[in-house]
Amino acid sequence: MALSGKVAIIDLTTGEIAKKSIPEKIRRLYLGGRGIQAYLIYNYLKPGADPLGPDNVVIASAGVLTGSLAPAAARTEWGGKSPDTGALASSNMGGFFGAELKFAGFEHLLMKGTSKEPVYLWVHDGEIEIRDASHLWGKDTYETQQIIREELGDEDIKIACIGIAGENLCRFANVRTGPKDSAGRTGNGCIMGSKKLKAIAVRGSQGIQMAHPKEAIDYCKQAIDQIMMTKVAKAMGVDGTSYIWNVTNTSGLLEWMNGQTNRFPFGDWHDMTIETFEPYKTGIAACFNCTVHCRHQYRLKDIAEIPAFGEGPEYNTQTAIGSFGLNNWEGMLYNWQLANLYGIDTTGWSNIVRGVMELYQRGIIDKEVTGGLDLSWSNAKEITPVLMEQTAKMEGFGAILGLGHFGLIKELSKYSDDVGYYIQHCKGLGKLGNVDRVQPSFSLGMATSTRGADHLRSRPALDHFGLPEEVLKKLYGGYVSNDYTSYDGKARMVRWHELTYTVVDCTGTCKFQTVFFSPNLPCYEEWCKYLLYITGMEFTPEELFDIGERVYTLERMINYREAGFTRKDDYPPERSFKEGLPYGLKPVRGIHLNRKKYEKMLNEYYELHGWDSDGLPTPETLGRLELDKEPSHII
Amino acid sequence: MGTYALPARKQPGDRTLRCLNCFKRLEIPPAAKIFTCPKCGVEYEIGRRAGQAKILGTVHYFDD
Amino acid sequence: MQKMILIDYTRCTGCRLCESICSLYNEGVVNPRRAKIKVIRWEWEGLQIPTLCQQCQDAVCIAVCPVKALTRDEGLGYVKVNYERCIGCRVCIAACPFGGMSFDPVMSKVIKCELCGGDPMCVKFCETKALQFVDAASADVVKKREMGAQVLMAIGKAQEEQVW
Numbered sequence: 001m002a003l004s005g006k007v008a009i010i011d012l013t014t015g016e017i018a019k020k021s022i023p024e025k026i027r028r029l030y031l032g033g034r035g036i037q038a039y040l041i042y043n044y045l046k047p048g049a050d051p052l053g054p055d056n057v058v059i060a061s062a063g064v065l066t067g068s069l070a071p072a073a074a075r076t077e078w079g080g081k082s083p084d085t086g087a088l089a090s091s092n093m094g095g096f097f098g099a100e101l102k103f104a105g106f107e108h109l110l111m112k113g114t115s116k117e118p119v120y121l122w123v124h125d126g127e128i129e130i131r132d133a134s135h136l137w138g139k140d141t142y143e144t145q146q147i148i149r150e151e152l153g154d155e156d157i158k159i160a161c162i163g164i165a166g167e168n169l170c171r172f173a174n175v176r177t178g179p180k181d182s183a184g185r186t187g188n189g190c191i192m193g194s195k196k197l198k199a200i201a202v203r204g205s206q207g208i209q210m211a212h213p214k215e216a217i218d219y220c221k222q223a224i225d226q227i228m229m230t231k232v233a234k235a236m237g238v239d240g241t242s243y244i245w246n247v248t249n250t251s252g253l254l255e256w257m258n259g260q261t262n263r264f265p266f267g268d269w270h271d272m273t274i275e276t277f278e279p280y281k282t283g284i285a286a287c288f289n290c291t292v293h294c295r296h297q298y299r300l301k302d303i304a305e306i307p308a309f310g311e312g313p314e315y316n317t318q319t320a321i322g323s324f325g326l327n328n329w330e331g332m333l334y335n336w337q338l339a340n341l342y343g344i345d346t347t348g349w350s351n352i353v354r355g356v357m358e359l360y361q362r363g364i365i366d367k368e369v370t371g372g373l374d375l376s377w378s379n380a381k382e383i384t385p386v387l388m389e390q391t392a393k394m395e396g397f398g399a400i401l402g403l404g405h406f407g408l409i410k411e412l413s414k415y416s417d418d419v420g421y422y423i424q425h426c427k428g429l430g431k432l433g434n435v436d437r438v439q440p441s442f443s444l445g446m447a448t449s450t451r452g453a454d455h456l457r458s459r460p461a462l463d464h465f466g467l468p469e470e471v472l473k474k475l476y477g478g479y480v481s482n483d484y485t486s487y488d489g490k491a492r493m494v495r496w497h498e499l500t501y502t503v504v505d506c507t508g509t510c511k512f513q514t515v516f517f518s519p520n521l522p523c524y525e526e527w528c529k530y531l532l533y534i535t536g537m538e539f540t541p542e543e544l545f546d547i548g549e550r551v552y553t554l555e556r557m558i559n560y561r562e563a564g565f566t567r568k569d570d571y572p573p574e575r576s577f578k579e580g581l582p583y584g585l586k587p588v589r590g591i592h593l594n595r596k597k598y599e600k601m602l603n604e605y606y607e608l609h610g611w612d613s614d615g616l617p618t619p620e621t622l623g624r625l626e627l628d629k630e631p632s633h634i635i
Numbered sequence: 636m637g638t639y640a641l642p643a644r645k646q647p648g649d650r651t652l653r654c655l656n657c658f659k660r661l662e663i664p665p666a667a668k669i670f671t672c673p674k675c676g677v678e679y680e681i682g683r684r685a686g687q688a689k690i691l692g693t694v695h696y697f698d699d
Numbered sequence: 700m701q702k703m704i705l706i707d708y709t710r711c712t713g714c715r716l717c718e719s720i721c722s723l724y725n726e727g728v729v730n731p732r733r734a735k736i737k738v739i740r741w742e743w744e745g746l747q748i749p750t751l752c753q754q755c756q757d758a759v760c761i762a763v764c765p766v767k768a769l770t771r772d773e774g775l776g777y778v779k780v781n782y783e784r785c786i787g788c789r790v791c792i793a794a795c796p797f798g799g800m801s802f803d804p805v806m807s808k809v810i811k812c813e814l815c816g817g818d819p820m821c822v823k824f825c826e827t828k829a830l831q832f833v834d835a836a837s838a839d840v841v842k843k844r845e846m847g848a849q850v851l852m853a854i855g856k857a858q859e860e861q862v863w
Contacts, residue, residue, distance in 0.1 A: 067729065068729055069719055069720065069723055069729055096715075103730065103731075103732075142743060146743065155740075178742065179742065179743065179745075205730065205732040205804055205805075206730070207722065207726075207728030207729055207730025207732075207733065207805075208728065208729045208730070209727070209728050209729075210723065210728075210729065213723060213724075213727055216723070217720070217723060217724060217820075221823065221824065224824070224826070228826060231687065234685060234687060235684070235685075235687065235689070237685075238684050238685045239684055243684075243689070246682075246689060246690055246691055246692060247655065247690065249692060250655055250679070250690055250691075250692045250693055251655045251656075252697065263696065263697045264696075269692060269696060270691075270692070273691065273692075275682060275691070282745055283709075283712075283745055284712055285712050285713050285714075285745070285747070286712035286713060286714035287714065288714065288715060289714060289715065289716045289719055290714050290716075291714065291716065291824075291826035291827075293712040293714060293826075293827065297745035299745075307743065309743055309744055309745050311745070466653070466658050583697040584697065585655055585656040585677065585693075586656050586657070586675075587656070
């Protein structure tokens, strides 16, 4: 059955492994995936634990629908306590790992304790073995997967692993599977490295039953047809997420030189479009059960020292690594490939690098601080691979970069009080290379996201579409302006999207096939049907919305408990309030956030959530969501 | 709380784009490589992918 | 008029929806291990190709079966297993040059593609049309048409760039 995936509790200190079923009560409260993971974190993480110590946990959670026939039912959530931010670690990964985990009979793997020697887990059909990984330690993420498959004699084994960045405790090291899939942000790879857990290998031959097979087949076909009729699915299928770059660059919604400018400063912008990527492209690939196939396959030219084949590019990395002086695909793809091999989060790393490059530009740090490295923008081509390697090995200046935003700011503040202004973050997590300061809804979402500056938590793309206001009112249950530069009703919009994407992450399907991109893509009505036909569970849209609310609030509680995050941490970087951008089309040029309007929007946001003026859930809210019973230790 | 599952409807057409400056809906002629927004005058470079028109960029890239 | 499942590996994205729907429709469960179609991947080279029984006219599996459990249905054009006769010796698995016959680990029986009774589900769900169910006698026209389009586009492009 789709619901019979077990929770495995693996103690790496003692080697003990316990397997538990998920009671229906927990299903109805937390559903699965990210929801049950939040529950497990709150219950199993020792309050105040050292993120690099044995009391931290790292959890791999497939969604309740992962591995089923639901469109793109491929995703796995990773989480624990972040060594990067000191608060919630949370990251979502595509590919084939999650489905295989479900086929092996598990939905969640919770790792606690610390192993003395490097190990990897071998998970197969209900069994878990802890195996020696000393021969894998020091290998990159491609080799690790290849060696394990050869060792265990099966090319179809799916593996989640860390590269040397995780081994060396780079705070934003990621977990990797396949050529490019990553649980990128918040340092889950670092937690694994601190536990000396190199990899998790999975293979399963237990199927997933559908509660109503015939209805599941008919309905999923209908859903796929609905998805493939949309313009965005077609655009993604051809260009991948990079199709967004043209839109944002044209508007002036991309940041370069750490947000000082929004006009591409390093050459001809044509050299950065997906059209000029063509010479490297060898094909298009997809995640498990996905018909949108939004990833390219590429081959680097004239490369001998690293594998030439990779998958991507993604818009996020294009804007991240492309934001500090690399002015062509050759440079970007080469560094992207390095990041994937080392196991480094490109978004977090890039945000830090462009921050220190601005410090260097302004003379706040110099070659003495950087260990002789020239961090001028014009030197990006030379310096990027060097910094990438140093960060992965946590040596030289890279050892400071690899401390994450909080660590780096602490380390460099002795050179100037302004360091915190130029190293931009929310709750310790770096931001995308996108301009958010002109768009109140995007800014609010980024600032209040429960894992730090992030767009996947709540980005309301619908805000850009100029939909009729009656339509928005019906969708959001209240007034929301259809002008993306307005603050009116945006608190309501952001909250709705936060909770909705939380539900998506509980199901384990891909956000790209939901209302994340388009009002014509699946939403609550569709998910209720997926859940009914596939798992047999009946939910109303309102009940799913409540689950989103419960999980999101619990994540907020985790952040408060572990890092003391409250209202003071719910603001975009100061630059968003102080500086308008010099270029851009009319809606963008010269605009920045208005502090008074932002505060008002934040107050409305708290009120809608049932939180007090400091951003903490009120006793009534805790009672209504049954969170006053946590930690309940039911699992 | 309302939900909004639209029945799969016919898309407005692969030649319709939105002006990124004034948000007016634009109908792009089939072979056009350049298109000027009739409302605000911004000139766009037009590309095509899989039969769909797309905005590649502006002809004058913030050069005013 | 016999039809065949025509495979175009250049269109395969490796999503494996074909494996999921095959096992669900035929065995009642989503389990790629029990699917009759399999996408073989060379993950680090970026290559993937769907493989399944080719429903041979002069099938090796039919020739080697010691109890004549395999026969060819000339109406739909596929090779079918008679489970009343099959003794599970699995010589057919060894003999088939395509790996078209597999062994279901759960039911302990040999399984092969039987075209879902005439309306193959893998073809229905393959979004990129890497799998097409076409008339066998004109399957070549499908490929010729695709190649013709590519040639015409290349000529058009060359003319546009005034190379020719």
